[in-house]
Amino acid sequence: MNKPVVIIGGGIAGMEAAACIxxxxxxxxxxxxxxxxxxxxxxxxxxxxxxxxxxxVLRHLEKGMNDGISVHLEAEISxxxxxxxxxxxxxxxxxxxxxxxxxxxxxxxVFDARKKEEYGYGIYDNVITSAELEEFFRNNRQENxxxxxxxxxxxxxxxxxxxxxxxxxxxxxxxxCITGVKQAIEIKELLPESEIYCFYMDLRMFDRHFxxxxxxxxxxxxxxxxxxxxxxAAENADHTLVVKVEDxxxxxxxxxxxxxxxxxxxxxPSPETARLAGMLGIDSGEDGxxxxxxxxxASNSTSIPGVFISGAVKGPVCIEHTITDARAAALQVLSYLxxxxxxxxxxxxVK
Amino acid sequence: MxxxxxxxxxxxxxxxxxxxxxxxxxxxxxxxxxxxxxKTFLRIMRDELQKDVFENASHTTCSGIGYHSDIVPIETxxxxxxxxxxxxxxxxxxxxxxxxxxxxxxxxxxxxxWHHFPDVEERVRQNLLKATGRSxxxxxxxxxxxxxxxxxxxxxxxRGKFTLxxxxxxxxxxxxxxxxxxxxxxxxxxxxxxxxxxYVLAGMIEDWGGEVIDYPERRHCCGFGFRQYLVKAxxxxxxxxxxxxxxxxxxxxxxxxxxxxxxxxxxxDRWQYAISEMEGKTYxxxxxxxxxxxxxxxxxxxxxxxxxxxxLQVHQVPVEPLLDKMGVPYDPGMKFKGANxxxxxxxxxxxxxxxxxxxx
Numbered sequence: 001m002n003k004p005v006v007i008i009g010g011g012i013a014g015m016e017a018a019a020c021i022x023x024x025x026x027x028x029x030x031x032x033x034x035x036x037x038x039x040x041x042x043x044x045x046x047x048x049x050x051x052x053x054x055x056x057v058l059r060h061l062e063k064g065m066n067d068g069i070s071v072h073l074e075a076e077i078s079x080x081x082x083x084x085x086x087x088x089x090x091x092x093x094x095x096x097x098x099x100x101x102x103x104x105x106x107x108x109x110v111f112d113a114r115k116k117e118e119y120g121y122g123i124y125d126n127v128i129t130s131a132e133l134e135e136f137f138r139n140n141r142q143e144n145x146x147x148x149x150x151x152x153x154x155x156x157x158x159x160x161x162x163x164x165x166x167x168x169x170x171x172x173x174x175x176x177c178i179t180g181v182k183q184a185i186e187i188k189e190l191l192p193e194s195e196i197y198c199f200y201m202d203l204r205m206f207d208r209h210f211x212x213x214x215x216x217x218x219x220x221x222x223x224x225x226x227x228x229x230x231x232x233a234a235e236n237a238d239h240t241l242v243v244k245v246e247d248x249x250x251x252x253x254x255x256x257x258x259x260x261x262x263x264x265x266x267x268x269p270s271p272e273t274a275r276l277a278g279m280l281g282i283d284s285g286e287d288g289x290x291x292x293x294x295x296x297x298a299s300n301s302t303s304i305p306g307v308f309i310s311g312a313v314k315g316p317v318c319i320e321h322t323i324t325d326a327r328a329a330a331l332q333v334l335s336y337l338x339x340x341x342x343x344x345x346x347x348x349x350v351k
Numbered sequence: 352m353x354x355x356x357x358x359x360x361x362x363x364x365x366x367x368x369x370x371x372x373x374x375x376x377x378x379x380x381x382x383x384x385x386x387x388x389x390k391t392f393l394r395i396m397r398d399e400l401q402k403d404v405f406e407n408a409s410h411t412t413c414s415g416i417g418y419h420s421d422i423v424p425i426e427t428x429x430x431x432x433x434x435x436x437x438x439x440x441x442x443x444x445x446x447x448x449x450x451x452x453x454x455x456x457x458x459x460x461x462x463x464x465w466h467h468f469p470d471v472e473e474r475v476r477q478n479l480l481k482a483t484g485r486s487x488x489x490x491x492x493x494x495x496x497x498x499x500x501x502x503x504x505x506x507x508x509x510r511g512k513f514t515l516x517x518x519x520x521x522x523x524x525x526x527x528x529x530x531x532x533x534x535x536x537x538x539x540x541x542x543x544x545x546x547x548x549x550y551v552l553a554g555m556i557e558d559w560g561g562e563v564i565d566y567p568e569r570r571h572c573c574g575f576g577f578r579q580y581l582v583k584a585x586x587x588x589x590x591x592x593x594x595x596x597x598x599x600x601x602x603x604x605x606x607x608x609x610x611x612x613x614x615x616x617x618x619x620d621r622w623q624y625a626i627s628e629m630e631g632k633t634y635x636x637x638x639x640x641x642x643x644x645x646x647x648x649x650x651x652x653x654x655x656x657x658x659x660x661x662x663l664q665v666h667q668v669p670v671e672p673l674l675d676k677m678g679v680p681y682d683p684g685m686k687f688k689g690a691n692x693x694x695x696x697x698x699x700x701x702x703x704x705x706x707x708x709x710x711x
Contacts, residue, residue, distance in 0.1 A: 114359065117547035123356035232547075234567040235352055237602060242567040 006099030011039020013105035013311025013326040019064025020330035031075035045137035048182040049209040080279045108312035109270040111161030118232040152194035155258040162266035173266025173316040188221040267316040289315040300329035364545035368502040369446035369492040373404045374439035378451035384617045387662025391647040407438045415453035437485035447490035452612035455495040456533025497611035512655030515561030518678035523562040524606040528552035531612025568599035575614030593622040608643040619643045624667045627703040638705035640668030
């Protein structure tokens with residue numbers, strides 16, 4: 001119980017949990033499979049609802065990386081052994097780490113929009129995902145994205161890969177609605193003459209300031225919100241796109257041409273999370289996300305003593321809540337280790 | 352358009368298609384609409400490719416049109432389909448292939464229903480046994496005849512005398528492909544290439560030298576859609592559907608339309624005439640229409656069969672412009688002669704559609 005805490009996954013949850021655990025004097029080993037800490041935060045430009053730069057949040061997380069945290073990048077895990085509460089994590093390059101507790105924070109993957117074949121992602125030139133739009137914003141490549149576009153009519157499709165039985169994902173990805181509103185405003189700021197149409201089922205503005213941002217989008221920026229799922233997109237000879245949508249508020253089918261179609265892609269359980277959960281024996285739900293010991297009171301522990309989970313491995317979650325969850329996970333890890341120490345002391349006393 | 356994106360989807364929707372020993376069931380309507388098509392399928396399979404294709408003259412309709420029109424109840428439909436399977440079983444065959452897209456969809460629907468509800472299958476078996484004394488095995492492989500031609504498309508190209516190129520310029524002909532709705536929209540995995548970007552006809556076009564046109568209303572219904580036409584009051588919607596497609600494809604200047612469903616070529620062909628009479632509008636340039644062919648007819652042309660043996664003379668939109676581009680020889684004087692040389696008479700020329708185009 002005096003060994004370090006091993007955290008797998010150096011994204012938002014992993015970094016914040018590492019900082020919190022380390023701040024309490026516990027040694028932490030942080031394993032990240034890529035060459036850089038930050039996870040999906042590295043892909044986004046500005047964050048909802050404050051429009052704060054994601055790089056600013058990343059810098060804050062990086063401040064928590066102190067000497068008590070041993071960061072190992074390019075860490076591809078080949079095996080995990082649970083030896084009576086001592087976890088031995090083996091990497092494919094031969095490195096090995098031991099820990100008294102293990103926190104899995106390997107996050108999520110972005111839905112592969114090609115699975116919604118009828119929207120033509122990967123086939124039609126001007127169909128992109130919300131993640132790609134962020135990349136364009138982040139790299140200041142707005143001009144490339146909008147190159148050659150005259151009328152600048154842009155469609156934004158909500159719930160791509162979320163709440164969709166056809167692709168096998170019944171859950172809501174939570175962040176797409178507000179991401180769509182944010183991105184619509186950002187496009188409008190860049191191209192004031194553009195017309196923007198958001199096609200949605202219903203808008204789930206669940207958190208503080210979200211509803212206000214949605215109102216701003218309509219009242220200040222004149223962004224159109226059309227309630228109805230898009231049935232298909234097809235490409236014109238000039239690479240513009242014909243979209244067919246049912247407008248359920250007017251009760252009429254709608255067919256219109258847009259220059260760019262942006263697909264708001266949701267969360268899916270990452271294959272890496274599934275692989276590691278399989279090694280550890282952590283169960284996942286029908287949606288593929290991992291199951292916690294208790295939804296209310298043990299929301300970071302699992303059925304395996306000493307194994308904890310945090311962040312988007314448990315389901316779609318926004319950055320703010322991921323940070324909160326990581327702190328909660330750190331507390332549960334520390335409580336577990338304290339109780340283990342207490343148990344050990346008691347057993348020594350009995351002897 | 353990124354072709355590699357489509358190719359990735361095509362890779363995901365590969366289906367097993369039998370290579371020989373077929374039990375073939377015909378369509379209720381195709382022999383009236385395009386009388387040479389089924390005969391050409393058998394000619395290609397038996398005479399060109401030396402395949403065993405068995406037919407039983409006592410097979411019936413699958414009742415698909417009645418079923419989709421809410422006239423025939425599903426249990427009756429399932430029992431009729433069970434009887435077709437019994438005829439296949441009695442013939443010692445396991446590979447079932449259908450001429451009709453509606454039938455193909457319905458056979459798959461019934462097999463899927465039986466898979467999920469074995470008690471229903473058992474009840475159908477009992478009904479068939481009581482009514483006819485027959486029992487059946489389910490097919491080992493089920494394909495649409497266009498799947499089979501797709502399967503042998505390269506062999507057909509190898510034997511081919513003509514390609515889908517303009518022999519005067521060497522340029523590929525531009526072809527619109529139209530897939531019957533029931534081919535893969537219900538069960539994407541049952542169709543070559545899936546539901547959104549089917550490859551079954553596109554593959555033939557590519558391998559026979561043509562270029563596939565992807566136009567905005569590619570997925571839209573041909574205009575048949577059962578109720579749109581069978582209910583007389585809805586026929587305005589039927590022709591509006593076809594018109595929507597023609598308007599959408601017109602700017603791409605297609606040389607022909609290729610189809611794999613009984614209804615689609617009928618409506619895409621005949622409605623061009625009706626639209627021309629109603630609005631004076633034609634879509635093929637110079638007052639001509641866009642020729643509409645079945646996949647068997649096109650395979651026959653590639654193989655060098657006489658166009659009038661393929662039944663191309665009964666098309667409403669004349670096919671001669673296409674024959675001229677491909678360089679297929681034909682005798683205009685024989686177009687309206689019967690098989691025995693008897694003069695069948697010349698149809699009255701439409702008001703606008705150039706029915707007697709000048710030949711090359």
